[in-house]
Amino acid sequence: MTMLSVRTSHEIQDSVEALLPQLVKDRVASRLAAKDASLWGKKAALEAVQRLGWANPFPSSRPLLEPIAELRGTLKERGIKRIILAGTGGSTLASEVAARAAGVELAVIDSTDPGMLADTLTDLETTLMIVASKSGSTLEMDVAFRVFSDAIEQAGLKLSEHVVVITDPGSPLEQLANKHRLLMFTADPTVGGRFSALAAFGLVPTGLAGVDVDRVLTEAMDAQAEFILDNPENPALILGAALAGQHPQRNKLVIHDDTACLPGFSAWIEQLVAESTGKQGLGLVPTVQIGSSANEDSIERTDDVLHVYLHGANTTLPEEAGPSVTVSGSLAAQFIVWEYAVAVACRIIGVNPFDQPDVEASKQAAQNLLAGEPNSTHNERGATDGPVSVAAYGSWIDHSKITGLESAIEALREVATERSYVAINVFTDRNSHRDVAAPLQQTITDIFHRPTAFGWGPRFLHSTGQAHKGGPAEGIFIHVLARSVNDITVPGLNHTGGEQLAAQATGDARVLAERGRPVVMIKVDDPAVGLPYIVDKLKAIQAAA
Numbered sequence: 001m002t003m004l005s006v007r008t009s010h011e012i013q014d015s016v017e018a019l020l021p022q023l024v025k026d027r028v029a030s031r032l033a034a035k036d037a038s039l040w041g042k043k044a045a046l047e048a049v050q051r052l053g054w055a056n057p058f059p060s061s062r063p064l065l066e067p068i069a070e071l072r073g074t075l076k077e078r079g080i081k082r083i084i085l086a087g088t089g090g091s092t093l094a095s096e097v098a099a100r101a102a103g104v105e106l107a108v109i110d111s112t113d114p115g116m117l118a119d120t121l122t123d124l125e126t127t128l129m130i131v132a133s134k135s136g137s138t139l140e141m142d143v144a145f146r147v148f149s150d151a152i153e154q155a156g157l158k159l160s161e162h163v164v165v166i167t168d169p170g171s172p173l174e175q176l177a178n179k180h181r182l183l184m185f186t187a188d189p190t191v192g193g194r195f196s197a198l199a200a201f202g203l204v205p206t207g208l209a210g211v212d213v214d215r216v217l218t219e220a221m222d223a224q225a226e227f228i229l230d231n232p233e234n235p236a237l238i239l240g241a242a243l244a245g246q247h248p249q250r251n252k253l254v255i256h257d258d259t260a261c262l263p264g265f266s267a268w269i270e271q272l273v274a275e276s277t278g279k280q281g282l283g284l285v286p287t288v289q290i291g292s293s294a295n296e297d298s299i300e301r302t303d304d305v306l307h308v309y310l311h312g313a314n315t316t317l318p319e320e321a322g323p324s325v326t327v328s329g330s331l332a333a334q335f336i337v338w339e340y341a342v343a344v345a346c347r348i349i350g351v352n353p354f355d356q357p358d359v360e361a362s363k364q365a366a367q368n369l370l371a372g373e374p375n376s377t378h379n380e381r382g383a384t385d386g387p388v389s390v391a392a393y394g395s396w397i398d399h400s401k402i403t404g405l406e407s408a409i410e411a412l413r414e415v416a417t418e419r420s421y422v423a424i425n426v427f428t429d430r431n432s433h434r435d436v437a438a439p440l441q442q443t444i445t446d447i448f449h450r451p452t453a454f455g456w457g458p459r460f461l462h463s464t465g466q467a468h469k470g471g472p473a474e475g476i477f478i479h480v481l482a483r484s485v486n487d488i489t490v491p492g493l494n495h496t497g498g499e500q501l502a503a504q505a506t507g508d509a510r511v512l513a514e515r516g517r518p519v520v521m522i523k524v525d526d527p528a529v530g531l532p533y534i535v536d537k538l539k540a541i542q543a544a545a
């Protein structure tokens, strides 16, 4: 019997109870466990047929334990003290949260920001980079690998002693690994990135960093035994029904981490929910409340919001007010219950859980910008406000009205509705500027009184970015581009890290605007000066409101 529990509040109880008999009758749980690709309709079945390995990941994951343990021993002998995980989205998020929850060091580089890239270049002799990418072609992974491998070679060190690769069979990264004779873990191609917490992408980096991955798999397997039963008590069915039971009316999740037991866990849930459900104008928009002090009372109590409370195992659960679902259990059990529940939610909503059709548009827009696409027809230059510039993208506003931060926020408030959510996405070196940027989320919530998603760019592009562009058209966007001052060249590419980051921010803002979303772009020359300025100015706007 697993220690995982799912509790629903009375506001959503009826819709959960209405759905459960049908989910049981349709044998959704046992069909998931049996990898039945027809659960999401005919069209989705074409993809689902090769994407259901996660439903029973144990046969392909267990054999990884021995090589992970062996390599960990070898790395110790070689004097490796720091492990950097390079990649993004599903290839890094599970490892990042599992390492954090276990209190072991694992540095993640999932950005093109020059400052974050430069951080990889210290203590090379004692550093290992794990390069992780399912497709083997993602920009962030490629850029980090190029910068790091060049430095390793310049330092006269052996690449094969400082780089380990995780990728799908046949990917371009596999070819690169073979060319350089790098140690490689081949991933199970039937497990998609965001469903890979209990597969190579989630286990190898954490295991090498020192997490007890044997225990993780054992706990997950024990928990899974309950999730595969066609039974109305099945926590995965209850969670799936709770998430999607009042969709499309209730389509925004406000997620609260248990910062003591599962710190940062919701960053992984955010990607799973946003990319799996947020498409065709449908789906659930996750907004994660960062920090334990997040003030949920400043969000209006409207019937489009569901609060999600996450707790570790053996926690005494507080009474939550308002429409909510509370999930408690170990990280391992939560990984698998969320994978099952989101797959169930996608069946209820009527979308294919395994594609992310709108992510590509921003990648393409960034590439077009780097290839010298002329400036957009919209006025993207914007107005100067102290050390920052502010511009609106899209045709939702007369651009001459934007004279600075205050007018931009005012304009966004004018278009906000009682169903809006706000997304503030900051493209910067999050290791250096985390603390200064942190108050932005609460300040924006206090101004708009709406659920507010906070994203680090470019990482959110591989996560909430899908729902922002493809999900419900209810988002209002503030992008902040605050790249590090000292740029970095990327060996073999024509563009610096800073140029890549700027193109990713601008490209995404353009795509959002083309899709009719209101967007404000704030550009900062020096993050150390510009970010505190934005925070102070927004606080003043909020105080005056």
Ligand SMILES: O=P(O)(O)OC[C@H]1O[C@H](O)[C@H](O)[C@@H](O)[C@@H]1O
Residues within 6 Å of the ligand: 087, 088, 089, 090, 091, 132, 133, 134, 135, 136, 137, 138, 141, 193, 194, 275, 356, 359, 461, 462, 463
């Ligand atoms: O593992 P990779 O192929 O590098 O992909 C990393 C991430 O990139 C994409 O943009 C997808 O939207 C994500 O679902 C994926 O997890």
